């Protein structure tokens with residue numbers, strides 16, 4: 001990849017997805033007099049939307065993008081298996097992808113649509129769908145379901161399972177359509193002239209696509225958070241900007257290692273994991289995905305934390 005003044009950052013689009021918000025955390029908008037500009041005062045990075053997580057991996061692998069931002073894990077529904085499978089890379093398409101950072105985004109889902117087609121705005125309190133915001137009562141049927149006119153719901157599959165209580169209570173009647181991202185869901189609703197569709201998406205997407213927030217904070221769990229990883233290509237000099245990272249600050253280092261073990265060898269996995277302990281690595285997560293070989297063979301994903309002084313002592 002030729003060295004350029006502006007680094008390209010690939011994220012799951014369109015604009016206003018949670019992945020876009022993660023990208024903004026790590027690569028914040030450039031302003032004058034910050035170190036995110038080069039000497040010519042041109043922006044040092046450009047955020048580029050991609051239609052799928054796979055296309056983000058492909059862009060980083062091919063060098064079209066210097067960095068990619070991908071969702072990895074959600075505090076409510078666990079690992080993002082689309083991303084794990086791309087890291088597992090069973091077809092050898094992404095041999096040079098490395099992880100060089102992480103960031104966390106609080107995921108506060110909203111129901112977005114057009115007020116008037118659906119009726120009132122509600123905000124979920126700690127004990128379920130409770131207090132009403134502006135727009136209270138507008139067109140609402142006495143004692144009825146304020147969302148009855150919504151026939152189709154769009155969202156990313158991860159969002160459905162983060163909002164099960166709200167959906168069961170208010171939108172069990174609506175048909176669900178999966179979209180590649182929550183912001184794509186909002187974009188589709190904005191383009192639907194019937195006004196009978198709605199999206200599970202973010203407040204930011206409401207602003208970007210000109211939709212009304214019909215209900216907010218509709219996620220099941222308080223503190224619902226998604227962890228995103230920052231990708232780069234091995235051998236690239238794509239450095240992270242010195243601000244905006246909430247990766248464990250030095251002297252803590254975090255690593256993600258992918259491996260397979262010999263199938264049917266007793267203790268093979270335990271022996272692999274013991275290596276991390278021997279070198280002072282604190283194992284923080286372990287995941288598996290089908291390995292593509294025989295049945296019940298797995299690819300393992302292990303994350304470790306390492307203190308700087310332990311890194312100096314460790315002999316690998």
Ligand SMILES: O=C(O)C(=O)C[C@]1(C(=O)O)C=C[C@@H](O)C=C1
Pocket residue numbers: 012016017018019020071074080107156158159180181182183226
């Ligand atoms: O759809 C989006 O907005 C995304 O950024 C993707 C994604 C995910 O894949 O987990 C990110 C955060 C939320 O957990 C829901 C969806």
